[in-house]
Amino acid sequence: MSLPTLGVIFRPQSPPEALREIVEAVDATDVAELWLWEDCFSEGGIATAAAALAWSERVKVGIGLLPVPLRNPALAAMELATLERLAPGRVIAGLGHGVLDWMGQVGARAESPLTLLREYTTAVRALLDGEKVDADGRYVKLDGVALDWAPQAPPELVLGATREKTLRLAGELADGVLLVGDTDAEALRSARAIVEEGRAASGRDGLPRVITYAEVDPAQPDLRGVLRARAEELAAAGADAVAFHGTFDAPDPRPLLDALA
Template sequence: MSDAAQPTLGVVFRPQSPPEALREIVEAVDASPAAELWLWEDCFLEGGVSTAAAALAWSSRVRVGIGLLPVPLRNAALAAMELATLERLAPGRVIAGLGHGVLDWMGQVGARVESPLTLLREYATAVRALLAGETVDAAGRYVALDRVALDWPPAAPPELVLGATRPKTLALAGELGDGVLLTGDTDVEALRAARAIVDEARAAAGRAGRARVIVYTALDPGRSDLRDAVLRRTDELAAAGADAVAFHGTASSPDPRPFLDVLS
């Protein structure tokens, strides 16, 4: 790797692996140098909250990210309850990702909304406030809460990131989130553009500190030059503004352990 500041490195447990494979992967990640393990709630495979709870219980130090919870599928108060519970069970090890979800999937379950951006704004605002221990009243287009407060808020809220690809959602992540989660097909130029949008929106909102930009990146774990490919991709993404990189395999080769061997 180059001498430049390196991003936090992690791997993804893709839901194309069966749930019963999770524990072995979690324990391997926890014993490796990887800092983060990311879980996907893709329809109609595995639940993000249930897998995160198991991963946190089966590990002792790795941070577990849910990337991401599709907001049309859950009431905002329920999401806050679930995330608060996870954070209290494993303080400082939860990364909560919220996003639109795949719109076609949302349509399949009768949850697609006319304005996904409005929903995400209302939802993220409410969840952030609830996790901060506030009593929330909301009468939005999609989120309606009447004097709702968590009885068991966490001592400190978990890191809250928004999944985004388009400019308006990227700006929302900078305004409301602790960071942004970018998909595995994000190239270097798209990453630079996303970094700029997020930073500008964060500054415009008067928020201090740097938003964390997390990038998924896909590689075939069976390639012969995997180590060189991982090092090269990490350097490229770091130079373009990534703060964290999570490597994942393909749908047909989802096991992330070859990446752990490279990171060791």
């Protein structure tokens, strides 16, 4: 069985100053993707992505996820466009609701997170496509906004999702979905079907890419065999890409990277 695209994750339990060594280690292997988490109140996703892209030459850098209540969509589009122009074809931009309790802590919790994500994704996607955007939604309001430095081609845009309505929205509006929980095979099959239903209903061409995170204890024996078996299982259930990460208490991805490389 062919393996999905493989990646590792730099968990926010690791300090920012540890990032460069990880980026350079990943870039020296054939592991395809490095994913960064923007958890409140740890490292910022845009700052770490910019650094990771600058410190690497070939690996794709995914941001999972930018919580949409925290940034104006015009600012998010400006930042993502800049990253894409600096490192064409190596940016995967993830948008999501954010943890609602954290959004409440900073005074940004939306009454209707799904409405916000729909309006926000629509606006960001149009801006990255080089369009001039007018929006007068419940949350997103833009008046003739266009990027001066839109990328030649927009970065891959994915939505983080676990529940049915957000999964369907990912299929409708985004290039794919990021399953941010530790999703088992059955849940992955169900999620993929819902995302594809959303894509079909939108009338857009092509299949959405399904990316899933997978937590693995790096201390267990035969780590190489464990990762391969997990990757094959998730691929059979519909994953196009799997990003492995360690545990909260053992976040260093280097043992996983050594096993994958």
